[in-house]
Amino acid sequence: MTDTHVPARGDDEPDQLREQFRQLLRYRWLLGCGVGAGLLGGAWLGVTGADSYAATSDIVLRAPTNDPFDPAVSVDKTLNMGSERQTALSSSVAQVAAHDLGTTVPTAALQQGLQVTNPPQTLVLHFAYTAAAPEEAARRANALTKAYLELRKSQWDQVRASMVKKYSDQLAPLVKQQDDITKQIGRLPDGSSAADSAYAVKANLLNRITELNGQISSLMALDMTPGTVIREAVPPTASDGLGLPMALGLGGAVGIALGLLAAWVRLVFDPTPRSAGEVARAVRAPVLGILPHGGTGTLLVGSQSDSRAAEEYRSIAFRLAYDDRFADRRRLLVVAPRADAGAAAATAAVACNLTASFAETGKDVLLIEADLRTPTLVERLRATTTPRPQWTLPDPAARGSAGAGQDGADWPAGGHYAVDAGESGMFDLVPGERVRNVPRALTSARMTRLIAEADDPGATVVVLAPPVLAYADALALVDRVDGVLVVCNPRTVHRADLVRIRELIGGAGGTVLGAVIHSERRDGSSGRRGAPGGGHRAGRPAVSETPQTPQTPQTPGTPGTRTRYAPGARGTLPEEDSGTAGPGAFHAADW
DSSP, X not given: OOOBOOOOTTOOHHHHHHHHHHHHTTOHXXXXXXXXXXXXXHHHHHHHHTTOEEEEEEEEEOOOBSOTTOTTOOHHHHOOHHHHHHHHTSHHHHHHHHHHHTOOOOHHXXXXXXXXXXXXXXXXXXXXXXXXXXXXXXXXXXXXXHHHHHHHHHHHHHHHXXXXXXXXXXXXXXXXXXXXXXXXXXXXXXXXXXXXXXXXXXXHHHHHHHHHHHHHHHHHTOBOOOEEEEEOOOOOSSOSSOOHHHHHHHHHHHHHHHHHHHHHHHHHTOOSOOSHHXXXXXXXXXXXXXXXXXXXXXXXXXXXXXXXXHHHHHHHHHHHHXXXXXHTTOEEEEEOSSOOHHHHHHHHHHHHHHHHHHHHTTOEEEXXXXXXXXXXXXXXXXXXXXXXXXXXXXXXXXXXXXXXXXXXXXXXXXXXEEEEOGXXXXXXEEOOOOOSOHHHHHTSHHHHHHHHGGGSTTEEXXXXXXXXXXXXXXXXXXXXXOEEEEEEOTTTSOHHHHHHHHHHHHHTTOEEEEEEEOOOOTTSOOSXXXXXXXXXXXTSOOOOOOOOOOOOOOOTTOOOOOOOOOTTOTTOOOOOOOOOOOTTOOOGGGO
8 A cells, every 4th residue: 555645854964865865776777877977078188198197306495594493494485386386387487498498389389288286385396297108208307497496586687686776776876886985084184074074975985885785785695496306206106097997987987976976956946746745745645556558458456456556446445435524425537737638547546446446345336427528438438338336316318329429418317337357346327428518417417316316324425527727627527526636747747737626626526535656658558458448358358249130229128138147257147038139249257
């Protein structure tokens, strides 16, 4: 028995995660595409990386200083490692390296294989160069390292030369002024005030000249070495690639991640219900059953009593029987969301099999086909024409053949059928007929009296109606058959359709008792293979039928041809002279 209810808010997160993962697995083609793309990328990475070699070298940077052992000097605050890394990657370094290598390779092409990194909390620049040959990779890595050091030393030398020139430019006028004052002092008498003033000016000039000479001397004493090579590049012995196995594994992992991401995005924007729980939330009613593949045969209960589908129908019937909303009135309206071949077959199968399941419990069950636009139950069931059930009391003038009354004046007072459900017993069928005014026929007093027969003790009425969103016929019956069962295929119906059905039924005064989920076959069919009426079940004897001669409904007590069951057939009932078997008489042994 399927027990699917609307999930409570306190559901465990592991259960929800497992449900979401199962929903993601619905899009296996997206997962497959992601894995395929990842494997292709991994294979490309493995093949292209097999012919690449990386050589590395390291240098330690230092700032120009006249005392490298002075603890007050903080080199890490003098150097900006980010700027130094950008300088190492610049085209200026590549131009110097290309000149040293004596190659005609363009600067941009030489820069493509270079990577420069700075390990955290260090003054080290790590040079890595990738080339097709190991010797070439090592040669270019060393050339670029040397070019960087040369460029930085040249830049520092230029800065020092510029500063020395500025100090020299300031010093030359002072020296000339000092010489002039010295000559002036030689012409002045000793002890005079003018001589004393000249001596004071000369002393100031000497102090300034001494200061400038000291600054120039300090600059000339600086060690302008920008850094030291601590590791030279050597030709690598192995390729720099991950290898084909590792690349394929990495590509597969990335492909799975991409596939899951694509499946999740598809899942978010999928308008169809992703699980039975979402169907239950949309209709705000439990999912009473999930039919297995091939479980939408027209009449499985009684004819295939040992099948999984038959047991599923029985469990649905028992759940309805113990639902107070259905048990009080015993009226069931079976509908589908929209009109299509698979939905029509599945809805008819659910209505017929539930009717047979109710009959199996000993109830007097009446199945009414309220689909007056495309009636098909007679063809599907191949029912035999028998006397009208005792609860149907139409006017005498309404008696006629089952196919009479095409204008709808006699429906549902035309010919009624008795269907043999094998071991489940018998149930009565009021077949649908094409009428001119469908709403008038569905809301007629005869239809109301026919549905009201469910008020009798031990009686149950099942009504098969057209799709809710295609026609308003089902809504015309909700006020009298207020218990609604929705039959849907989650792969073809939208959540918005189920919500709309619930709103329409609730607005018409009905109640959605639950939903039944079915699934289509890969070939697009949702029921059993073959003709609508089905064929003989394997292992069951065929039934001898009377000649297919058109017959008219007979009144109780009219003698007719006796219907006999094949010897050994399951569901054998006592022989009775209840009437003449009509064309294509249906028996459980046919299934």
